[in-house]
Each structure stands twice: as C-alpha cells, then as structure tokens.
Amino acid sequence: MNSRLGIIGSGSWATALVKILTDNRKSVNWWIRNEEALDFIKEKRHNQQYLSSVYFNTSLLQLSNDIKEVVANSDILLIAVPSAYVEDVLKPLSKESFKGKKIISAIKGILPGKDILLNEFLQDKYGVSLQDYFAVLGPCHAEEVAASKLSYLTFSGLDEVVTAEIASHFKTDYINTVVNHDILGVQYAAVLKNIYALGAGIAHGLGYGDNFLSVYIANSADEMAAFLRKAGIKHIVVGEHDDEDPDKHRQSPNYAASVYLGDLLVTCYSSFSRNRSFGNMIGKGYSVKAAQLEMNMVAEGYYAARCIFNINKAVRATIPIAETIYKIVWEQLMPLQGFKRIEEVMV
Numbered sequence: 001m002n003s004r005l006g007i008i009g010s011g012s013w014a015t016a017l018v019k020i021l022t023d024n025r026k027s028v029n030w031w032i033r034n035e036e037a038l039d040f041i042k043e044k045r046h047n048q049q050y051l052s053s054v055y056f057n058t059s060l061l062q063l064s065n066d067i068k069e070v071v072a073n074s075d076i077l078l079i080a081v082p083s084a085y086v087e088d089v090l091k092p093l094s095k096e097s098f099k100g101k102k103i104i105s106a107i108k109g110i111l112p113g114k115d116i117l118l119n120e121f122l123q124d125k126y127g128v129s130l131q132d133y134f135a136v137l138g139p140c141h142a143e144e145v146a147a148s149k150l151s152y153l154t155f156s157g158l159d160e161v162v163t164a165e166i167a168s169h170f171k172t173d174y175i176n177t178v179v180n181h182d183i184l185g186v187q188y189a190a191v192l193k194n195i196y197a198l199g200a201g202i203a204h205g206l207g208y209g210d211n212f213l214s215v216y217i218a219n220s221a222d223e224m225a226a227f228l229r230k231a232g233i234k235h236i237v238v239g240e241h242d243d244e245d246p247d248k249h250r251q252s253p254n255y256a257a258s259v260y261l262g263d264l265l266v267t268c269y270s271s272f273s274r275n276r277s278f279g280n281m282i283g284k285g286y287s288v289k290a291a292q293l294e295m296n297m298v299a300e301g302y303y304a305a306r307c308i309f310n311i312n313k314a315v316r317a318t319i320p321i322a323e324t325i326y327k328i329v330w331e332q333l334m335p336l337q338g339f340k341r342i343e344e345v346m347v
Contacts, residue, residue, distance in 0.1 A: 003102075004029065005169065006074025008067065008089060010037060011297070012050040013106060014080035016142035019051070020170050022060045023148075029062045031070040033089070038063050051146040067092055076102045076166060078136070079118065082298040083109030086118065090126075098126045102166065104155075105135045108190040109300040110307040117187050130183065131158055134166060137186050139262040140175075141272040148174045152262070155179050156186045185233035186260075189224060192322065193264040194301035195308060196220035197275035199325045199342075200268035202335050204276070205283020216321075217268050219346045221261055223319050227308075228260075230317040275301040282328065283335050306330050320345045 005021060006029040007014055014030075021028050032038040040048050042063060046055045064070050071077060071093060081089050086107060105118045114121065119135075122128035134157040144151050153170055157163035160181050167177040180186070196217070203213055267273045278299035281291040288302070305326040312319060324342050327333040 003075040003169075004073060006070045006077045007031065007080055008070065008077065009080035009106075010034070010047065010050065011080065011082070012142040013108075014078075015047045015051045015054060016140075016145040017078060017080060017106060017136075017170075018056065018061070019054045019145060020172060020175055022056055024169060024172055025060070026169055027060050027062065029064070029070045029074050031064060031067050033065055035065050038065055051142060054146050068097065071097050071101070074101070076104065076169075078104045078106050080106040083107045083118070083300060084112050084298060084303055086111055086121070087114075093126070095127050098122070098128050101128075101132065102162070103128055103133050104166065105133070105187070107300075108137065108194065109304055110191050110311075112303040112307055115307045115310045117184070119183070119187075133157070133183065134163055135183055135187050135190075136170075137190050137263060139266040141266065141270055143272040145175070150174050150176070152176050152178060154186060156183045157181065158183060182233065184231075185228055188228060188231060188233065189260045190263065191300070191304045191308060192224045192227060193220075193260075193267050194275045194299070195305050195322050195325050196224070196264060196301075197267035197273050198279040198282075198299065198301035198305065198329070199321060201273075201276035201279020201281075202283040202325070202328065203279075203339060205280040205285075206336055206339060208339070213268070215346055216342070217265065220268075220321055221264055223317075223321050224260065224264065227312070227315065227317040227319055227322075230315050275299045278302065288329055301325075302329055 005026055007018055008031045010032040018028055018030055037049065042058060045058055046052055079086065103122060107118055110117060111121050119130055119133045122133065134155060137154045138152065140151040140153055151174065153175055155163050155167040155177060158181055160179055164179045167179050171177050200213060200216065203216060267275060270276065274295060274297050278291050278295060281294060308322055309326040321342055324338045328335050328338045
C-alpha cells in the first residue's frame, strides 16, 4: 500500500506520530498552523514546543501551513488536534477535499458543544463514510514514543484488512500495533478514560494514596464497561475470549485488555498524563482557569466530562464517578466533597 500520509496538528501527539512514521522511512505531509513553529522545524529539525528531544530527517517532511495543500497531497490523513479546535481547523476544507481519503482520528475526544464523535462530525459536515474512517488509540504516551520505549497503538476500522494495511505504516521496533473493528467503542473508551484520569489526578492532589487509587480505577473500569454496554458496544469484558484462532492456535485477542483497561491504567497512573496532571492541580486547589494556564496544553478530560454528561442523558447509564468529576470541573463542586461521594459508590 503505497499511500501518501498527512498529519494535521503539531502538538505532542502529532509530533510523536510524525516520529514513528519518519523512523519507518515514510514521507509525511505535515500541517502546522504556526509559521514560526514550521520554520523552526525546517531549520533546527525538531519541534521547539513539543517533544523537543525528537530530531527529524527533514528530507521526509513536506511542511506547510496550508491545510488545503496538505489534504490534497495525502491519501491517508491523521487528524491530531485537540477536539475543541477540530471544527475551526477544518473550516477551510470542502466536501470535495475529503473525497477518496482515508481519515484517521487521533484526537481522543468528543467535539465540545456538539457532543459528537469526530466520525459523526465528518459524516454530517463533509460526507465522510464510516467505511473510510479509522481511529488510533493507545495505550501510548507521546513522551515514551519520543524515547523510543516499547509502546502499543490500536487501530480501529470497519474493514480489518484495510485497517491492518494502515497500521503497517506505524509498526516499528518500538511500536506494536493491534487491529480491531470496534470503531465506536474504542473512541468512547478513550473519552471516558480521560475523565477518570482527571479524577485520579484530583484524588492524588487531595492526598489519597495508592490503595484508594487502585479501587478508584477498578470501579472506573467497571463504570466504563457499563456505559459502553448501554451504548451498544461489545468486547468490553476482560477475560472473555471467542473461540481459538485457527491459524495461530491460541486464544483470540480480547481488545478490552489493552485498548480499554490498558489505556485507562496508563492515563490514570502515568506522570506523563496531562489529564492526571490537570486533575492534580484541581485537587490541590487550583481553579480550572488557573490549571489551564499553568499547563499550557489541552486536557481532553475537561471537555469530555461535560460531553459525556450530556450524551448520557440519552444513553442513561449509571456513571456516578464520571458525573461527579463533571460537577467538580464544571459546576464548582468542591473536590473533597465530590470524592466523599465517590467513596460512597465504590465497592
């Protein structure tokens, strides 16, 4: 599959994806909005603001701040900007721009204000079919990719053959790829784990220890599975497997183990997790605004908390942990009071 690859975004996750592709000797059309940042990468061969330790072979990069140009020159397009900025970033594009393209979501979020996944937005606004839409998830932190530490990427799409072909571009000696067709489930799981990670940070900021956190994460995993089940998602229970794979003669994979539970664990525990860091500041008494200014990065869990709260009015799952996190960051519920409520619902 000799495809032209394009990436929209220049944050830490976008930069990590560019590193993976160029380490694999793939050429990349890279859209960077800020011309100064673009010129810096051209001259200095690394991104000054994000993952600055990563140096690129710039002969493999076609850098541009013209999103129309990048999209036109790419067959496979990764969208790696914060969910809150997606609509504005894609505004210059028309339906024709996406014709014949494979779109990969790397945003791990829901579009705030619309409360819809990226695939729904692209279908409504640009006519992108779900058949041509894919998602890339973890468990994977950009900072460990920067250090070439063994990491895992999960690629989801309706057609597993095409999904596997796309995933092959990202397979390196430090990236293992997993493929499944659970395109909606993995996206919702990525959104929910960011909310729970934000809560894990709040708990840490409040002074809770590892014993509490282990029970909190276990109950969050259970709550996530309940939401996904109510939303019609399958393959959500760790330990359940289909029949043995006839080719490999081993039990079939259970994607809940890595893309659901694994991603939840690393986002809740890792010092690299921006959602955990954001929550930690809230637990220590920072206001939401002060925490945002301090981080200078977007914590997807903040927006996701309100989106899931709104979506759940239709899904009607029992999600007291996620709802309490929403009330802390959006309705000014005192963090300690909120976690006393969470203590009461955990088992």
